Amino acid sequence: MKLRGTGVAAVNYPTGMNLGGDPSQALIHATTSGTFVVSLSSTDLGQGHRTVIGQIAAEALGVAMEDVIVDTADTDTGPHDMGTFASRATHRVGNAVIAAALEVREALLDVAAEELEAARTDLEFDGQGNLMVRGAPARSLKIADIASAAQFKYGKTIAGRGAFMKPKSPVDPETGAMDPDSTEAHACTVAEVEVDTETGEVKVLSIRSAYEVGRQVNPALVKGQIVGGAWMGMSHALYETTAPYYPDPGHAPKDFSEYLMPGAHEIPQIECVVLEYPSSNGPYGVKGVGEMTANSPIPAIVNAIYHATGVRIDELPVTPELILRGLDAKRRAALVAPAADTTATAGR
Amino acid sequence: MASTIVTFELAGREVEVMVKPMTTLQAVLRYQLGFTSVKEGCRQGGCGSCTVLVDGEPMMSCLLPVEDVAGRRVTTLETITPDEGVHPIQQAFIDHTAFQCGYCTPGMIMISKALLDHDPHPTREAIVDALAGNLCRCTGYEPIVAAVEGAAQATAGKGAPR
Numbered sequence: 001m002k003l004r005g006t007g008v009a010a011v012n013y014p015t016g017m018n019l020g021g022d023p024s025q026a027l028i029h030a031t032t033s034g035t036f037v038v039s040l041s042s043t044d045l046g047q048g049h050r051t052v053i054g055q056i057a058a059e060a061l062g063v064a065m066e067d068v069i070v071d072t073a074d075t076d077t078g079p080h081d082m083g084t085f086a087s088r089a090t091h092r093v094g095n096a097v098i099a100a101a102l103e104v105r106e107a108l109l110d111v112a113a114e115e116l117e118a119a120r121t122d123l124e125f126d127g128q129g130n131l132m133v134r135g136a137p138a139r140s141l142k143i144a145d146i147a148s149a150a151q152f153k154y155g156k157t158i159a160g161r162g163a164f165m166k167p168k169s170p171v172d173p174e175t176g177a178m179d180p181d182s183t184e185a186h187a188c189t190v191a192e193v194e195v196d197t198e199t200g201e202v203k204v205l206s207i208r209s210a211y212e213v214g215r216q217v218n219p220a221l222v223k224g225q226i227v228g229g230a231w232m233g234m235s236h237a238l239y240e241t242t243a244p245y246y247p248d249p250g251h252a253p254k255d256f257s258e259y260l261m262p263g264a265h266e267i268p269q270i271e272c273v274v275l276e277y278p279s280s281n282g283p284y285g286v287k288g289v290g291e292m293t294a295n296s297p298i299p300a301i302v303n304a305i306y307h308a309t310g311v312r313i314d315e316l317p318v319t320p321e322l323i324l325r326g327l328d329a330k331r332r333a334a335l336v337a338p339a340a341d342t343t344a345t346a347g348r
Numbered sequence: 349m350a351s352t353i354v355t356f357e358l359a360g361r362e363v364e365v366m367v368k369p370m371t372t373l374q375a376v377l378r379y380q381l382g383f384t385s386v387k388e389g390c391r392q393g394g395c396g397s398c399t400v401l402v403d404g405e406p407m408m409s410c411l412l413p414v415e416d417v418a419g420r421r422v423t424t425l426e427t428i429t430p431d432e433g434v435h436p437i438q439q440a441f442i443d444h445t446a447f448q449c450g451y452c453t454p455g456m457i458m459i460s461k462a463l464l465d466h467d468p469h470p471t472r473e474a475i476v477d478a479l480a481g482n483l484c485r486c487t488g489y490e491p492i493v494a495a496v497e498g499a500a501q502a503t504a505g506k507g508a509p510r
Binding site: 045046047048220221223224227228229230231232255256257261263264265267270 | 389392395447449475477480483485489490
C-alpha cells in the first residue's frame, strides 16, 4: 500500500556566530589599469561568494562589476577573516568591503580634486564609473583615469581598508542569555511524501518553501541555495549516513557507490518564494541564506512520513528498515489493545 | 613493465603520449596534456566527473586504460568549447545556474552532449537517465535537468556542434 502525507516545519537561522567575536576584514586597491582588486580570506565554496562580493564592491565603489576582481586566493597573505561558514560571509565580508570602499572613495576624491582643480566637497560619484564636479557634468573624470593618475602622476595609492566585527558577547551564567548572532533569516517548508508500506521506501513528491532572507544581492544565487538545500535536506532525511550500521565501522561506506545520496531520478518538485525584510546591520540589508536551506526540509519530510503512516521516527536518516519496524510496532500495539479507540491511538 | 607510446585523436590533432601500462585516460588528459576539465573525483567510476567522449560515446576516463583509446577520437570540454564564446550546452548551464562549485560541471556537460548528439529531443526521463551516473553535491540536480532541456531547445533541428 502506498500512503501519502504532508508535513510542515519552520526554521529561524542565525547569520554569523559569536564565540570569541566574529571579525572579517577586506582590502581594496586600484590596479594601473583602473580595475579594483578586493582581497579577502573568506573563500567561495561554490555558493557565489565572489559574485555577491563583486556586486557589493561595485555598488559601493560606484564602478562596473566587470572592473572588480575579487581575490580570495590565500589565507596566509590575505586580510584576516574567520572564514566562510555560519552563513556569515555575505553579511560580514560585505560590511567590511563597504567600509574599505569608503576609504577608496576618499583616496579617489583627493586625487580627483587636484586633477579637476575643484573643491573636494564639490565632487560627486555618478555610480557609473565617473567622478564629476557637481552641476558641471563636463568636468568629469573616469575613475579608472583617476586611479591611473594617482599612480603615475601623483605617486599615490588608491586603496582602502575595511573591517567588520561582531563583538564577543559573554554568556550570563545565571540565565544563559547572550547575543549569539547579528540577524536571523526565516523559512517554512511543506513536504509531501509517498510511503510504500511493503518496502518502507519513501518518495518525496514535493518540497515547497517560503524564505525570508533580507535583501537579496543576487536572486539567482539565492534560489540556487534554496533548491540545492532542499535536495541536501532530503538527502539528510532519507539517505546520508557515514555509519549505517553503527557501531561497527566495518559497515561504513567507503566510496561514492556505497554512500547513498538521491540522484536525478529522485528529485521532487521544488518550489520557493522569497520575501525580503532587510536586516538593520547587513550590507544593504542582507541576511545569510546558506546552511539554513538544508534545515527545514528534514523535519518537514519526517513529519510528512508521520502524517502518512502514523509512525513517529526520531533518528536520521529515515531508512526503509526504520519505517517497517515502526509499522510492525504499530500493528503489534493494535493487537495488544484491540478495544482501544483507534482514532486516539493512531500513530502513537 | 616498459612504457609504451599511445596515439589518439584530440582536438582534431593526433597526440602521442608515453605511458606506463594501465595509465588511465583521465590521468593522461589531466596530468600529461593539461586538460584540467577532466576531473579526478573518485578514480573508481563512481562520480562521473571524469566523463569524456571516445568516438562520440561517453566514457568514465578514470576507468579507461589509455591504450584502449589508441587510434580513437577523444572529446573533452576543452575541445567542444569554441575559441570565441561558449558551446550551447555551456550557455544553457549558465542560463539555468546549473552549477555552483563547478566540480561536476565538465562531466555533466559531456554526458549531456552525448545524450543530445544521440537524441536531440530527449524526454525528461531520458535526461534523468543520462545524468544518473554523474554526482552533483550543490545544485540538487533540478537546475541541471532544466539546463539540458534548455540546451535541447536551443540546438533543436541544428544538432549540437561538435
